[in-house]
Amino acid sequence: MIVFNFDAVKTLLPVLLAKAEDSSVHLMFDDGIQAHRVMSFEPHTECFDCNGQFHDEVVGYCMKLVNSSVINFRICGGELVVA
DSSP states (O other): EEEGGGGTTTTHHHHHHHTTOOOSEEEEEOOSOOOEEEEEEEEEEEEEEEEEEEEEEEEEEEEETTTTTTTEEEEEETTEOOO
16 A cells, blocks of 8 residues: 655656556545545646657646545646646
């Protein structure tokens, strides 16, 4: 079991992306009041046209919790901020 808060999301990105939907790994998000189980952690991508070639770039992430809450993060100046 891994318990984390907003401050640790950027550090745990590789783990969240790889293991959020793995039922053998329990990821818990602590909002300061209660810990919530993370059900999924998915990247948001945008497709850009650059000189006739299309490139997908990650512009944020969506974290879904067991209580049906959704927390969106966006990348702003290299930092993750809650959207």
